[in-house]
Amino acid sequence: MEKDTIAAISTPIGEGAIAIVRLSGEEAVSIVNPLFDGKDLTNVDSHTIHYGKLLDPVTSEMVEEVMVTVMKGPKTFTKEDVIEINCHGGLASVNRLLEIVLSRGARLAEPGEFTKRAFLNGRIDLSQAEAVMDLIRAKTDKAMNIALKQLDGKLSKLVNQLRQSLIETVAHVEVNIDYPEYDDVEEMSHQLLREKTEEVYQEVERLLSMARQGKILREGIATAIIGRPNVGKSSLLNALVHETKAIVTDIPGTTRDVIEEYVNIRGIPLRLVDTAGIRETEDIVEKIGVERSRKVLKESDLILLVLNYGETLSDEDRQLFEAIKGLEYIVIVNKTDLPQALDIDEVKRLAGNQKVITTALIEDKGIDQLEDAIAETFFAGDIDSGDLTYVSNVRHIQLLQQTMKALEDAKGAIDAGMPIDLVQIDVTRAWELLGEIVGDTVQDSLIDQLFSQFCLGK
Amino acid sequence: MSTYEAGQYDVIVVGAGHAGVEAAYAAAKRGAKTLMLTMNLDMIAFMPCNPSIGGPAKGIVVREIDALGGLMGKVIDKTYIQMRMLNTGKGPAVRALRAQADKPLYIQEMKKALEQESNITLRQGMVEKLVIEDGKCQGVITETKALYRAKSVIITTGTFMRGRVIIGDISYESGPNNQRASVKLAENLEELGFELVRFKTGTPPRVINHSIDYSKTEIQPGDENPQHFSYETTEAITDQIPCWLTYTNENTHNIINENLGLSAMYSGMIKGTGPRYCPSIEDKIVRFHDKPRHQIFLEPEGRNTEEVYVQGLSTSLPEYVQREILRSIPGLEEAEIMRAGYAIEYDAVVPTQLWPTLEVKNVEGVFTAGQINGTSGYEEAAGQGIMAGINAAAKALNKDTLILDRSQAYIGVLIDDLVTKGTNEPYRLLTSRAEYRLLLRHDNADLRLTDIGYKLGLISEERYQRFEEKKRLIEEEKQRLQEIRLKPTEQLQSLMEQIGGTRLKDGILAYDLLKRPEVTYDIIDQVCPPELDLADDVKEQVEIQIKYQGYIVKSNQQVDRMKKMENKLIPDNIDYDAISGIATEAREKLKKVRPLSVAQASRIAGVNPADVSILLVYIEQGNVAKVSNE
Numbered sequence A: 001m002e003k004d005t006i007a008a009i010s011t012p013i014g015e016g017a018i019a020i021v022r023l024s025g026e027e028a029v030s031i032v033n034p035l036f037d038g039k040d041l042t043n044v045d046s047h048t049i050h051y052g053k054l055l056d057p058v059t060s061e062m063v064e065e066v067m068v069t070v071m072k073g074p075k076t077f078t079k080e081d082v083i084e085i086n087c088h089g090g091l092a093s094v095n096r097l098l099e100i101v102l103s104r105g106a107r108l109a110e111p112g113e114f115t116k117r118a119f120l121n122g123r124i125d126l127s128q129a130e131a132v133m134d135l136i137r138a139k140t141d142k143a144m145n146i147a148l149k150q151l152d153g154k155l156s157k158l159v160n161q162l163r164q165s166l167i168e169t170v171a172h173v174e175v176n177i178d179y180p181e182y183d184d185v186e187e188m189s190h191q192l193l194r195e196k197t198e199e200v201y202q203e204v205e206r207l208l209s210m211a212r213q214g215k216i217l218r219e220g221i222a223t224a225i226i227g228r229p230n231v232g233k234s235s236l237l238n239a240l241v242h243e244t245k246a247i248v249t250d251i252p253g254t255t256r257d258v259i260e261e262y263v264n265i266r267g268i269p270l271r272l273v274d275t276a277g278i279r280e281t282e283d284i285v286e287k288i289g290v291e292r293s294r295k296v297l298k299e300s301d302l303i304l305l306v307l308n309y310g311e312t313l314s315d316e317d318r319q320l321f322e323a324i325k326g327l328e329y330i331v332i333v334n335k336t337d338l339p340q341a342l343d344i345d346e347v348k349r350l351a352g353n354q355k356v357i358t359t360a361l362i363e364d365k366g367i368d369q370l371e372d373a374i375a376e377t378f379f380a381g382d383i384d385s386g387d388l389t390y391v392s393n394v395r396h397i398q399l400l401q402q403t404m405k406a407l408e409d410a411k412g413a414i415d416a417g418m419p420i421d422l423v424q425i426d427v428t429r430a431w432e433l434l435g436e437i438v439g440d441t442v443q444d445s446l447i448d449q450l451f452s453q454f455c456l457g458k
Numbered sequence B: 001m002s003t004y005e006a007g008q009y010d011v012i013v014v015g016a017g018h019a020g021v022e023a024a025y026a027a028a029k030r031g032a033k034t035l036m037l038t039m040n041l042d043m044i045a046f047m048p049c050n051p052s053i054g055g056p057a058k059g060i061v062v063r064e065i066d067a068l069g070g071l072m073g074k075v076i077d078k079t080y081i082q083m084r085m086l087n088t089g090k091g092p093a094v095r096a097l098r099a100q101a102d103k104p105l106y107i108q109e110m111k112k113a114l115e116q117e118s119n120i121t122l123r124q125g126m127v128e129k130l131v132i133e134d135g136k137c138q139g140v141i142t143e144t145k146a147l148y149r150a151k152s153v154i155i156t157t158g159t160f161m162r163g164r165v166i167i168g169d170i171s172y173e174s175g176p177n178n179q180r181a182s183v184k185l186a187e188n189l190e191e192l193g194f195e196l197v198r199f200k201t202g203t204p205p206r207v208i209n210h211s212i213d214y215s216k217t218e219i220q221p222g223d224e225n226p227q228h229f230s231y232e233t234t235e236a237i238t239d240q241i242p243c244w245l246t247y248t249n250e251n252t253h254n255i256i257n258e259n260l261g262l263s264a265m266y267s268g269m270i271k272g273t274g275p276r277y278c279p280s281i282e283d284k285i286v287r288f289h290d291k292p293r294h295q296i297f298l299e300p301e302g303r304n305t306e307e308v309y310v311q312g313l314s315t316s317l318p319e320y321v322q323r324e325i326l327r328s329i330p331g332l333e334e335a336e337i338m339r340a341g342y343a344i345e346y347d348a349v350v351p352t353q354l355w356p357t358l359e360v361k362n363v364e365g366v367f368t369a370g371q372i373n374g375t376s377g378y379e380e381a382a383g384q385g386i387m388a389g390i391n392a393a394a395k396a397l398n399k400d401t402l403i404l405d406r407s408q409a410y411i412g413v414l415i416d417d418l419v420t421k422g423t424n425e426p427y428r429l430l431t432s433r434a435e436y437r438l439l440l441r442h443d444n445a446d447l448r449l450t451d452i453g454y455k456l457g458l459i460s461e462e463r464y465q466r467f468e469e470k471k472r473l474i475e476e477e478k479q480r481l482q483e484i485r486l487k488p489t490e491q492l493q494s495l496m497e498q499i500g501g502t503r504l505k506d507g508i509l510a511y512d513l514l515k516r517p518e519v520t521y522d523i524i525d526q527v528c529p530p531e532l533d534l535a536d537d538v539k540e541q542v543e544i545q546i547k548y549q550g551y552i553v554k555s556n557q558q559v560d561r562m563k564k565m566e567n568k569l570i571p572d573n574i575d576y577d578a579i580s581g582i583a584t585e586a587r588e589k590l591k592k593v594r595p596l597s598v599a600q601a602s603r604i605a606g607v608n609p610a611d612v613s614i615l616l617v618y619i620e621q622g623n624v625a626k627v628s629n630e
């Protein structure tokens, strides 16, 4: 059977308090064991559950407390060795876990692949073959849809530019190889190839580290709700939670002292953070002062500042404005059901170019506008984020990381003085990987490039 | 039409071009009684275009043919006028030999090799018809009404089918070089349901040697120590003949632009699709109009002829314009044309109609090979020829067929591309078509394929013993280098400095030393030579295998992954219409190509990974049924 080990998140996000990363394949145990601070998983009975910590393979720091289920083949769903890592369902944590196992050699499962393996390994009987095929089709079509939607974005534009730059470089190398006597192009030198590779490498790196949208999708938008007492912060929280059936994670028995809540706004995960361990953010400024609270609040990607429509602007409100100056925030003027006392113009002046919206949360009014404002702030309206699922994003991230690795290999080979045509193998690989992001892997394009870029022939 | 019974054979090869000769020879060597029918016995393995064999990718094919026991390498090694190793400054995977051939001598030597093979009967004749009964091939009928019978027939008619030569506004029915066109056979194939396509190629004018002023050109000599294609060649040809390089100029381009309307290519006379990689000179000027000059190589056609091939000037402009163009070029001011350049259009078989054995899917026992399958080039033709010969003999004699996969040989890449993807222009091999090119090197063709050639009976016992010995020496030497730890002695340190490397910090295994890019086997020879001096090809192999081990291992892993899918066979009786999940486009393609394995299916354009998964699930049903009944 297929030997490689696949991994995926096996619980739909937002549908349960516990999320599971599942691995299947020969190396399932050997991939997870070194990451697991707890029992030696190679030495436990099949079908047992173990509590422990999952460690970051690079820093060895704890990423998450997890429960790991070890199931040895053939008595598993896929008949292969299966590991399930249970963690509390935070989007950030489960994605992070998936990324880590992928970085340790697991491959992101294709749509329907666990079922396909189960079938191919004889776990599902013949009568269900039809259903398996339908499932693959359906899941693939869905994934394709999402992928296509994303293709309109800036990402695909950038990726295509990078690919073009790579393929021109590769064609240049190829023309040197296939037409050694062709005098029109200078010989691709190690230095030139290094420059070209480096250029793309840096772009990919930038994409990976700075792509805010990518980060947001992976980790959620760290969001703090602040405001004086009684302006409606809890109603806002409840409204968001209610609206999106958010998961409120509070796993008993764990030692976590920070509680995070996730809500899903138009497909954008908001991570409602507890700033500085001070749950009641109304007294944040009072407790730790403007400067320090600024520092704390800076760690959020988004701040929701709630004001009361029925009261005039207080000093405390002004201090809050001061504390969040220069940060990304949205002002929510709540309780428009009350008679107006607040000077909206002043609020708008204080807010500058940040958005100000009005709500009457008690009457369920204004939530839509708030969601619009959030989506707009983070996606500038050019991605239909409602259809973005984090899985395809993990996929993109994985591909980008592999691209970086390929380019790193290329750079290493150049520095080691390897012949250009070997270096080129890694460069071509990078081009193919980027192609997988935009769904274009046709090999013939290299040959097309060759003949359109150069005038060749006898 | 009454025919006469002219003989019974195992295999009949129609055509004696580069595909035909290899096909006949391989079939004969496998033990098949083989008839070779060709239009003109003086034109066996004639080169209608450039007088050269080899080059990037193509040169590796020649080596592969030789490793399998074919003829091309041996014959060119006997008849070259110049030999060069190309890409020496690059990595081992892309090095390639290229020979300038003595064309008339090549024909003679090839003819002799066939005449001396006892299983081959050579006969002149024009084949007009295939004899097919119940969808199976029974033999062929010639123009002179001879009926030859055989279970397998290989058609290798090159550019002859409904050939049409075009020079300016003149056009006439003809094969290459004014040989007869093969019209009846084309009609017959059409009747039999073959899907044909119209392709085009062209050739430049030839001029007479003494009309060229070489002082205005640059010399292009051969290598001082020529290497060879064949693993059997022991002696080099010493008196090599140079080629010469000159350039077109603005004046040339003006003449072409002024006369563009007269070019058959631009006047609409030519309907066939030409290859992008050998454009005519008018094509080059139009598509790359800002290039100030193009290279023109002057290549002698042989030792005993004054004819010189003008590479770079392929054209279908009228003869008088060709003369004007030539005379605008430095060194060719007085050039006398011996033959004008021309374009030729011809019918080719759409290659997706073939199995990877090169047998035609719809007509059992008929194989096609060479330019008739939509390729271009002598080496591409020869590579298909040897495979068709091997498989046609297998068919006739009930022996094993042979399909080379993409990790085994460029020949495998070539045939897989053809039968899986088809082609919409004459197909030429390029190194970039091979995804495992690091494995498909010029230097290891013997290691890849000699075993196969030997098992097929194409490699002699004596040669096989030599090969085994070479393999043993390579392994032993690699082992030895693993066991020698070199101390950082002054001798070694100064050697390292001499070759521009860094000094050693510590002792190092000889094996690891050789891994460094700047270290060649020469260094090993200096610091820890083996007891007995090794042959150059053994040293080369040891060096390459050690130095590029990292890359080779990576490539091998890719191959392993592919092999898994390659081993999942698709039953011949599969009904693609019964698999509901497969996308419509993929279904149509699968029905047409009828891939043999899941891997092949996955390479068809338009078949997506999801379709492949579904296909896999579908064909595994049988196995699953077994498992779940346990």
Ligand SMILES: Cc1cc2nc3c(=O)[nH]c(=O)nc-3n(C[C@H](O)[C@H](O)[C@H](O)COP(=O)(O)OP(=O)(O)OC[C@H]3O[C@@H](n4cnc5c(N)ncnc54)[C@H](O)[C@@H]3O)c2cc1C
Pocket: A458, B014, B015, B016, B017, B018, B019, B020, B037, B038, B039, B040, B043, B044, B045, B046, B047, B048, B049, B050, B125, B126, B127, B128, B156, B157, B158, B159, B160, B161, B176, B177, B182, B185, B201, B202, B203, B278, B342, B343, B344, B369, B370, B371, B372, B375, B376, B377, B378, B381, B382
């Ligand atoms: C004008 C021209 C330009 C070319 N330019 C290039 C180039 O630039 N680069 C390149 O790589 N390749 C070029 N080629 C292609 C190269 O010559 C061919 O690819 C190669 O020769 C094909 O080999 P083959 O064995 O398939 O066919 P051929 O060499 O054409 O041999 C066909 C054989 O079949 C015989 N035959 C045909 N019909 C019948 C019949 N009915 N009965 C019996 N015998 C028959 C012929 O007599 C001949 O022996 C060119 C070819 C031509 C004609």
